[in-house]
Amino acid sequence: MISRRNARKKASWIALVALGAALVSAINVNADALPQAAYAAVSDPADGVWFSAPETIAPGVIYRSFQLTTSHGSASGHLVNVDLRNPKVSLELLHPDAVAKKDRISQMVGRQGAVAGVNGDFFNVSETHAGVAPTNSAVGPEITGGKSLKFAVPNKQRFGPKLPDGTSTRDVFGLGVDGRARVSSLALNGELKTKDGRIAINGLNQYALPQGGIGVYNHDWGTASRVRPTCGSDASRSAPCSAETKEVTVRNSVVTSVYSQPGAGAIPNDTVVLVGREQGAAILGQLQPGDKVKVSYRLVAEDHPRFLFAVGGFPILRDGQLLAGMDDPALAPRTSAGVSADGKQVYLAVVDGRTANSVGMTVSELAVLMQTFGAANAVNLDGGGSSTLVTRQPKAPAATIRNAPSDGSERAVANGIGVFVRD
Structure with missing residues (x-):
């Protein structure tokens, strides 16, 4: 399947280069720079991504690490593939006990009983107005268990990289009542x-x-x-x-x-x-x-059906195509959530950065990577020191941090995406 997707990825690269998006063409394989003993047996190097052997976290939930090289240097990351065709598998919002509060992803995963999770939306963490401390609340909307928790701040009041063309703080990644994940936009009535x-x-x-x-x-x-x-x-x-x-x-x-x-x-x-x-x-x-x-x-939602769960994030892939306007050249740790065209395969990914072993990625490169995994639609989530991916065996008391947070330790964040498996 990886080799078939490679053809689609290359076609997108050609189209983007024609539009002058040279940054996106940075992802290329360099087999000599990668640990082939660990990855070569389970990957097709023609795709430019080397995967570790898959690890089953729970039925329908697979974890793999991966490595690749870009024009900037080597990058490493972590991927959780969630198969929503399994009726026992679902997604939900990871959140503290208040909107205006933050917590660590590993703590939220353990407390809420998830088997995996990644950090979610950008949030109000780094400024003070009129002597008032930051609220630690997220930029975009939140829905959990079908309940509306919060709406989106105005576009110019957000944190994070420049928004791609045609996107806003109202954009979300979530799970509908039909059991399919999707990228959409929310309004407040x-x-x-x-x-x-x-x-x-x-x-x-x-x-x-x-x-x-x-x-x-x-x-x-x-x-x-x-x-x-x-x-x-x-x-x-x-x-x-x-x-x-x-x-x-x-x-x-x-x-x-x-x-x-x-x-x-x-x-x-x-x-x-x-x-x-x-x-x-x-x-x-x-x-x-x-x-x-x-x-x-x-x-x-601007479309149907209604959401059971939703978290803010700006689109970087829509209907298999990269969005225009992703011109942020910064290399950083990145987090993304993507979904296949049928809404049944979810890809939660973190790319490490700012370390000796991983240079990070631009937002455009992240979009190409998610496309390579099989996502037709994907959003960019909070990155930098917030980027965190954890897994937890169903009966384990605590979650395991799989990536290397660039702060040197796990950062408390406003929310996240949790993977849940019913007994």
């Missing part, structure tokens, strides 16, 4: 109904709201400050915090308080907090304690 009419809600448990918007924060958000959502702008993540804000607490559909500044602390299960900035703040300022309101919100 949110509404605040008052005695005076209906008002659109623009955010759900996210670290940045659009200018003039209103966001909903519930128990899932956690205890983090809700000031950060009113900072930055639609044009710049580093813009100052808004001077026009309001926070409204709603319990059992009744307004209980109205404040000028967003607060912090746990939100009870029977309560939602509305945070508004600019025009959104002006609208919330018209509410008074005792007013009856109705707050509704849910994430909906």
